[in-house]
Amino acid sequence: MEKKEHKDCMSVLVPVRDTLDVIGGKWKLLILISVWEGNKYFREIERSIPKLSTKVLAKELKDLEANKLISRKVIDDYPVRIEYTVTKHTKTLQNVIETLRDWGMNHRKKILGK
Template identity: 65%
Template sequence: MSKASHTECTSEMLPVRDALDIISGKWKLLILISISSGNSRFREIERSIPKITSKVLAKELKDLEENELIERTVYDDIPVVIKYTITPYAKTLQPVIQALSDWGKNHRKKILGR
Protein backbone atom coordinates (compact mmCIF):
# COMPACT_ATOMS: atom_id res chain seq x y z
CA MET A 1 0.00 0.00 0.00
CA SER A 2 1.16 3.49 -0.74
CA LYS A 3 2.14 5.67 2.18
CA ALA A 4 1.63 8.80 0.11
CA SER A 5 -1.01 10.96 1.73
CA HIS A 6 -1.85 14.38 3.08
CA THR A 7 -4.40 16.25 5.15
CA GLU A 8 -7.42 17.29 3.15
CA CYS A 9 -8.17 21.00 3.26
CA THR A 10 -9.87 21.79 -0.02
CA SER A 11 -13.01 22.88 1.80
CA GLU A 12 -11.02 25.50 3.69
CA MET A 13 -9.27 26.58 0.54
CA LEU A 14 -12.30 26.83 -1.73
CA PRO A 15 -13.89 30.00 -0.34
CA VAL A 16 -10.52 31.74 -0.14
CA ARG A 17 -9.87 30.82 -3.72
CA ASP A 18 -13.27 32.16 -4.73
CA ALA A 19 -12.59 35.45 -3.01
CA LEU A 20 -9.11 35.78 -4.48
CA ASP A 21 -10.41 35.13 -7.97
CA ILE A 22 -12.44 38.27 -7.72
CA ILE A 23 -10.39 40.73 -5.73
CA SER A 24 -6.81 39.72 -6.18
CA GLY A 25 -4.44 41.64 -8.36
CA LYS A 26 -2.70 44.89 -7.76
CA TRP A 27 -5.54 47.29 -8.35
CA LYS A 28 -9.08 46.16 -7.57
CA LEU A 29 -9.17 46.94 -3.87
CA LEU A 30 -7.37 50.22 -4.39
CA ILE A 31 -10.00 51.23 -6.92
CA LEU A 32 -12.77 50.35 -4.48
CA ILE A 33 -11.04 52.39 -1.80
CA SER A 34 -10.73 55.33 -4.16
CA ILE A 35 -14.38 55.28 -5.13
CA SER A 36 -15.43 54.79 -1.51
CA SER A 37 -13.35 57.83 -0.61
CA GLY A 38 -15.39 60.02 -2.90
CA ASN A 39 -13.87 59.73 -6.32
CA SER A 40 -16.40 58.85 -8.96
CA ARG A 41 -15.16 60.00 -12.33
CA PHE A 42 -12.64 58.16 -14.47
CA ARG A 43 -9.97 60.82 -14.32
CA GLU A 44 -10.46 61.38 -10.62
CA ILE A 45 -9.96 57.73 -9.86
CA GLU A 46 -6.99 57.62 -12.16
CA ARG A 47 -5.33 60.58 -10.46
CA SER A 48 -6.00 59.21 -6.99
CA ILE A 49 -4.16 55.95 -7.58
CA PRO A 50 -0.43 56.40 -8.04
CA LYS A 51 1.04 54.67 -11.08
CA ILE A 52 -2.18 53.31 -12.50
CA THR A 53 -2.65 53.88 -16.23
CA SER A 54 -5.87 54.56 -18.06
CA LYS A 55 -5.63 51.27 -19.90
CA VAL A 56 -5.39 49.23 -16.74
CA LEU A 57 -8.01 51.30 -14.97
CA ALA A 58 -10.49 50.84 -17.81
CA LYS A 59 -10.02 47.09 -17.73
CA GLU A 60 -10.29 46.80 -13.95
CA LEU A 61 -13.41 48.95 -13.87
CA LYS A 62 -15.00 46.56 -16.36
CA ASP A 63 -14.11 43.56 -14.20
CA LEU A 64 -15.50 45.23 -11.08
CA GLU A 65 -18.68 46.11 -12.89
CA GLU A 66 -19.12 42.54 -14.12
CA ASN A 67 -18.85 41.34 -10.56
CA GLU A 68 -21.39 43.88 -9.40
CA LEU A 69 -18.97 45.66 -7.13
CA ILE A 70 -19.33 48.99 -8.88
CA GLU A 71 -21.90 50.63 -11.07
CA ARG A 72 -21.30 52.80 -14.11
CA THR A 73 -23.84 55.49 -14.73
CA VAL A 74 -24.08 57.78 -17.72
CA TYR A 75 -25.62 61.23 -17.18
CA ASP A 76 -26.83 62.73 -20.43
CA ASP A 77 -25.80 66.27 -19.73
CA ILE A 78 -23.84 68.17 -22.30
CA PRO A 79 -21.19 67.05 -22.23
CA VAL A 80 -22.03 63.60 -21.04
CA VAL A 81 -20.85 62.74 -17.53
CA ILE A 82 -19.94 59.27 -16.39
CA LYS A 83 -19.83 58.26 -12.74
CA TYR A 84 -18.72 55.15 -10.96
CA THR A 85 -20.21 54.25 -7.61
CA ILE A 86 -19.72 51.29 -5.36
CA THR A 87 -22.66 48.96 -4.94
CA PRO A 88 -24.11 47.89 -1.61
CA TYR A 89 -22.59 44.49 -2.34
CA ALA A 90 -19.11 46.00 -2.49
CA LYS A 91 -19.62 47.17 1.05
CA THR A 92 -19.62 43.55 2.18
CA LEU A 93 -15.91 43.62 1.30
CA GLN A 94 -15.26 46.09 4.09
CA PRO A 95 -14.10 43.42 6.59
CA VAL A 96 -11.65 42.09 4.02
CA ILE A 97 -10.23 45.53 3.33
CA GLN A 98 -10.09 46.28 7.03
CA ALA A 99 -8.26 43.05 7.83
CA LEU A 100 -5.74 43.65 5.05
CA SER A 101 -5.27 47.24 6.12
CA ASP A 102 -4.70 46.30 9.75
CA TRP A 103 -2.24 43.61 8.81
CA GLY A 104 -0.42 45.87 6.39
CA LYS A 105 -0.02 48.58 9.02
CA ASN A 106 1.37 46.10 11.50
CA HIS A 107 3.64 44.56 8.92
CA ARG A 108 5.13 47.91 8.01
CA LYS A 109 5.86 48.53 11.66
CA LYS A 110 7.51 45.16 11.93
CA ILE A 111 9.70 45.75 8.88
CA LEU A 112 10.70 49.32 9.67
CA GLY A 113 10.50 49.79 13.42
CA ARG A 114 12.42 47.61 15.91
Protein backbone atom coordinates in the same frame (compact mmCIF):
# COMPACT_ATOMS: atom_id res chain seq x y z
CA MET B 1 0.29 3.74 5.74
CA GLU B 2 1.13 4.20 2.09
CA LYS B 3 -1.41 6.78 1.11
CA LYS B 4 -2.31 9.81 3.12
CA GLU B 5 -5.77 10.88 3.99
CA HIS B 6 -6.29 14.36 2.65
CA LYS B 7 -8.56 16.84 4.30
CA ASP B 8 -10.98 18.57 1.99
CA CYS B 9 -8.94 21.75 1.73
CA MET B 10 -10.65 22.73 -1.53
CA SER B 11 -13.83 23.71 0.27
CA VAL B 12 -11.70 26.35 1.95
CA LEU B 13 -9.37 27.20 -0.89
CA VAL B 14 -11.91 27.77 -3.64
CA PRO B 15 -13.78 30.59 -1.90
CA VAL B 16 -10.49 32.03 -0.64
CA ARG B 17 -9.20 32.11 -4.22
CA ASP B 18 -12.45 33.72 -5.35
CA THR B 19 -11.90 36.53 -2.88
CA LEU B 20 -8.27 37.00 -3.81
CA ASP B 21 -9.13 37.06 -7.51
CA VAL B 22 -11.71 39.78 -6.88
CA ILE B 23 -9.74 42.12 -4.61
CA GLY B 24 -6.17 40.96 -5.20
CA GLY B 25 -3.84 42.37 -7.78
CA LYS B 26 -2.02 45.62 -7.88
CA TRP B 27 -4.83 48.11 -8.42
CA LYS B 28 -8.24 46.72 -7.47
CA LEU B 29 -8.34 47.84 -3.85
CA LEU B 30 -6.73 51.16 -4.70
CA ILE B 31 -9.45 51.88 -7.26
CA LEU B 32 -12.20 50.63 -4.99
CA ILE B 33 -11.08 52.89 -2.19
CA SER B 34 -10.73 55.89 -4.51
CA VAL B 35 -14.32 55.44 -5.67
CA TRP B 36 -15.42 54.69 -2.12
CA GLU B 37 -13.98 58.07 -1.09
CA GLY B 38 -16.13 59.83 -3.65
CA ASN B 39 -14.22 59.96 -6.93
CA LYS B 40 -16.97 59.42 -9.47
CA TYR B 41 -15.58 60.04 -12.95
CA PHE B 42 -13.06 58.13 -15.00
CA ARG B 43 -10.47 60.90 -15.23
CA GLU B 44 -11.02 61.82 -11.62
CA ILE B 45 -10.27 58.27 -10.50
CA GLU B 46 -7.33 58.08 -12.89
CA ARG B 47 -5.78 61.26 -11.53
CA SER B 48 -6.34 60.17 -7.93
CA ILE B 49 -4.07 57.15 -8.33
CA PRO B 50 -0.49 57.93 -9.39
CA LYS B 51 1.07 55.60 -11.99
CA LEU B 52 -2.27 54.07 -12.92
CA SER B 53 -2.71 53.96 -16.69
CA THR B 54 -5.91 54.52 -18.67
CA LYS B 55 -5.82 51.02 -20.06
CA VAL B 56 -5.47 49.30 -16.73
CA LEU B 57 -8.14 51.48 -15.11
CA ALA B 58 -10.62 50.66 -17.87
CA LYS B 59 -9.95 46.96 -17.48
CA GLU B 60 -10.09 46.96 -13.69
CA LEU B 61 -13.34 48.94 -13.64
CA LYS B 62 -14.90 46.31 -15.90
CA ASP B 63 -13.74 43.51 -13.61
CA LEU B 64 -15.04 45.30 -10.53
CA GLU B 65 -18.35 46.01 -12.25
CA ALA B 66 -18.67 42.34 -13.22
CA ASN B 67 -18.23 41.51 -9.55
CA LYS B 68 -20.85 44.08 -8.54
CA LEU B 69 -18.35 46.07 -6.52
CA ILE B 70 -18.64 49.13 -8.76
CA SER B 71 -21.76 50.44 -10.45
CA ARG B 72 -21.52 52.32 -13.75
CA LYS B 73 -24.25 54.81 -14.53
CA VAL B 74 -24.50 56.67 -17.84
CA ILE B 75 -25.65 60.26 -17.30
CA ASP B 76 -27.21 61.73 -20.46
CA ASP B 77 -25.98 65.28 -20.07
CA TYR B 78 -24.57 67.41 -22.93
CA PRO B 79 -21.28 65.53 -22.89
CA VAL B 80 -22.23 62.01 -21.87
CA ARG B 81 -20.91 61.43 -18.42
CA ILE B 82 -20.27 58.12 -16.75
CA GLU B 83 -20.65 57.93 -13.01
CA TYR B 84 -18.90 55.26 -10.98
CA THR B 85 -19.97 54.48 -7.45
CA VAL B 86 -19.50 51.71 -4.92
CA THR B 87 -22.38 49.36 -4.10
CA LYS B 88 -23.95 47.80 -1.04
CA HIS B 89 -21.86 44.73 -1.84
CA THR B 90 -18.68 46.79 -1.66
CA LYS B 91 -19.47 47.69 1.93
CA THR B 92 -19.35 44.01 2.88
CA LEU B 93 -15.63 44.16 2.15
CA GLN B 94 -15.06 46.37 5.18
CA ASN B 95 -14.52 43.39 7.45
CA VAL B 96 -12.19 41.69 4.96
CA ILE B 97 -10.09 44.82 4.55
CA GLU B 98 -9.83 45.30 8.30
CA THR B 99 -8.76 41.69 8.83
CA LEU B 100 -6.10 41.96 6.13
CA ARG B 101 -4.91 45.28 7.55
CA ASP B 102 -4.64 43.91 11.09
CA TRP B 103 -2.74 40.82 10.03
CA GLY B 104 -0.45 42.93 7.84
CA MET B 105 0.35 45.29 10.70
CA ASN B 106 1.11 42.41 13.02
CA HIS B 107 3.16 40.64 10.36
CA ARG B 108 5.25 43.72 9.74
CA LYS B 109 6.17 43.85 13.42
CA LYS B 110 7.07 40.16 13.33
CA ILE B 111 9.30 40.45 10.28
CA LEU B 112 10.98 43.79 10.81
CA GLY B 113 11.51 43.21 14.51
CA LYS B 114 9.42 44.30 17.47
